Amino acid sequence: xxxxxxxxxxxxxxxxxxxxxxxxxxxxxxxxxxxxxxxxxxxxxxxxxxxxxxxxxxxxxxxxxxxxxxxxxxxxxxxxxxxxxxxxxxxxxxxxxxxxxxxxxxxxxxxxxxxxxxxxxxxxxxxxxxxxxxxxxxxxxxxxxxxxxxxxxxxxxxxxxxxxxxxxxxxxxxxxxxxxxxxxxxxxxxxxxxxxxxxxxxxxxxxxxxxxxxxxxxxxxxxxxxxxxxxxxxxxxxxxxxxxxxxxxxxxxxxxxxxxxxxxxxxxxxx
Amino acid sequence: xxxxxxxxxxxxxxxxxxxxxxxxxxxxxxxxxxxxxxxxxxxxxxxxxxxxxxxxxxxxxxxxxxxxxxxxxxxxxxxxxxxxxxxxxxxxxxxxxxxxxxxxxxxxxxxxxxxxxxxxxxxxxxxxxxxxxxxxxxxxxxxxxxxxxxxxxxxxxxxxxxxxxxxxxxxxxxxxxxxxxxxxxxxxxxxxxxxxxxxxxxxxxxxxxxxxxxxxxxxxxxxxxxxxxxxxxxxxxxxxxxxxxxxxxxxxxxxxxxxxxxxxxxxxxxx
Numbered sequence: 196x197x198x199x200x201x202x203x204x205x206x207x208x209x210x211x212x213x214x215x216x217x218x219x220x221x222x223x224x225x226x227x228x229x230x231x232x233x234x235x236x237x238x239x240x241x242x243x244x245x246x247x248x249x250x251x252x253x254x255x256x257x258x259x260x261x262x263x264x265x266x267x268x269x270x271x272x273x274x275x276x277x278x279x280x281x282x283x284x285x286x287x288x289x290x291x292x293x294x295x296x297x298x299x300x301x302x303x304x305x306x307x308x309x310x311x312x313x314x315x316x317x318x319x320x321x322x323x324x325x326x327x328x329x330x331x332x333x334x335x336x337x338x339x340x341x342x343x344x345x346x347x348x349x350x351x352x353x354x355x356x357x358x359x360x361x362x363x364x365x366x367x368x369x370x371x372x373x374x375x376x377x378x379x380x381x382x383x384x385x386x387x388x389x390x391x392x393x394x395x396x397x398x399x400x401x402x403x404x405x406x407x408x409x410x411x412x413x414x415x416x417x418x419x420x421x422x423x424x425x426x427x428x429x430x431x432x433x434x435x436x437x438x439x440x441x442x443x444x445x446x447x448x449x450x451x452x453x454x455x456x457x458x459x460x461x462x463x464x465x466x
Numbered sequence: 467x468x469x470x471x472x473x474x475x476x477x478x479x480x481x482x483x484x485x486x487x488x489x490x491x492x493x494x495x496x497x498x499x500x501x502x503x504x505x506x507x508x509x510x511x512x513x514x515x516x517x518x519x520x521x522x523x524x525x526x527x528x529x530x531x532x533x534x535x536x537x538x539x540x541x542x543x544x545x546x547x548x549x550x551x552x553x554x555x556x557x558x559x560x561x562x563x564x565x566x567x568x569x570x571x572x573x574x575x576x577x578x579x580x581x582x583x584x585x586x587x588x589x590x591x592x593x594x595x596x597x598x599x600x601x602x603x604x605x606x607x608x609x610x611x612x613x614x615x616x617x618x619x620x621x622x623x624x625x626x627x628x629x630x631x632x633x634x635x636x637x638x639x640x641x642x643x644x645x646x647x648x649x650x651x652x653x654x655x656x657x658x659x660x661x662x663x664x665x666x667x668x669x670x671x672x673x674x675x676x677x678x679x680x681x682x683x684x685x686x687x688x689x690x691x692x693x694x695x696x697x698x699x700x701x702x703x704x705x706x707x708x709x710x711x712x713x714x715x716x717x718x719x720x721x722x723x724x725x726x727x728x729x730x731x732x733x734x735x736x737x
Contacts, residue, residue: 215528217485218492222532233556261493275557280733283554285504286546462551
């Protein structure tokens with residue numbers, strides 16, 4: 196920094212561009228080391244990012260000085276340093292599924308003119324935290340703050356299927372015990388909670404038609420974080436008849452793709 | 467990369483140095499964004515790292531292209547991107563307390579000629595995983611693989627004091643119930659486990675003299691990871707009389723400083 200400032204007698208545009216290009220090379224070294232698991236020899240790292248060892252070494256010296264990379268005790272290997280860890284921790288604090296999903300909700304609403312929302316697991320159950328409606332919305336009695344049932348909403352079923360917490364299963368059993376006969380009749384007679392969970396795990400998402408709300412269909416897909424944990428559920432809904440809740444239909448695909456895009460932004464690496 | 471390769475007609479040494487310096491500027495932008503919590507406006511970020519907004523903007527454009535930084539939906543703020551998260555995850559996988567402590571153990575052994583080791587919490591209790599001895603070691607019946615008592619070793623007391631797991635407390639109660647009267651008599655008569663834990667929490671470390679091993683004194687300090695969790699314990703020991711286990715004595719200070727240095731490398735931010 197000091198150096199560029201000292202000779203910052205308005206460097207030519209091309210020269211400025213080459214300098215930024217050098218920053219990209221530095222980033223490539225750092226990203227390459229991360230892709231290799233965070234630890235590599237100079238030779239292996241240079242081969243991995245397709246640069247000469249001499250050039251990669253010049254950048255590594257700077258990265259070590261900056262604390263982004265460290266050399267191991269024997270000096271044979273380079274590994275990501277404590278500053279890389281701090282950058283990652285700050286990135287994780289910013290990796291907020293609700294904020295990241297907002298852009299997805301707006302896209303789904305604008306392009307497909309459907310009501311959509313994102314829900315997280317609250318202490319009373321799946322809770323809507325962002326809600327987007329098109330110009331001519333269907334009338335539904337859910338909004339931000341609404342708690343959805345685990346057993347009878349598409350949203351709830353994704354949480355039920357993909358979370359293993361004891362509290363979630365306890366909530367589901369309480370719902371089942373308190374259910375009116377017509378709702379209970381919609382579920383499998385034998386092991387209804389286990390059956391719902393297996394269905395969601397197989398499909399990777401959930402859809403309902405006239406289950407939780409009469410005349411309403413919905414399709415939901417999971418948002419995972421970098422630890423692989425379910426962190427939110429993205430749902431689109433509409434009036435049964437005018438809205439196709441098929442998970443492989445146009446809306447179903449969009450919901451699954453948007454949920455997958457948010458997961459990727461959260462650092463989730465699908466296997 | 468492509469560009470530098472195209473005009474890589476052996477750039478002058480000074481030019482190469484300036485280019486690497488540009489990589490450092492890129493890193494400074496990334497680290498600055500992390501220090502600001504992972505999210506900032508261009509103006510605030512430029513002020514934070516003491517560079518012009520125009521220059522910082524040039525680097526941010528490249529960082530966004532590389533996925534290390536993202537712009538929020540409104541475009542008003544920059545935040546760390548998913549590649550920054552992946553770099554952090556790789557750095558965390560490399561943040562191994564045992565490997566990092568190895569250099570500390572060797573330093574303590576060489577400079578102070580004392581026996582020292584690092585222990586982690588195993589399923590049977592605190593377990594020694596690296597052990598270093600000077601040329602003329604004291605004879606002790608512990609080695610790599612040895613499980614130390616929670617109540618009567620300095621190592622164990624640090625784990626007892628700083629871990630809150632139910633399993634650890636259960637192990638401590640089992641030790642107490644099985645203790646011979648002379649060992650039991652070394653602890654407080656009233657609430658011995660609670661008293662040990664309070665002492666460790668107050669001191670931040672532990673020392674014993676002729677408690678676990680007759681004629682042996684030891685001093686232990688905690689190694690914390692980036693989540694603030696106790697991940698290992700560093701211990702130095704010697705023959706009582708020739709070895710000062712005072713936590714504020716020369717060896718005590720060294721053990722605490724080396725443990726703190728390993729914690730810092732693990733991303734622990736002492737508050």
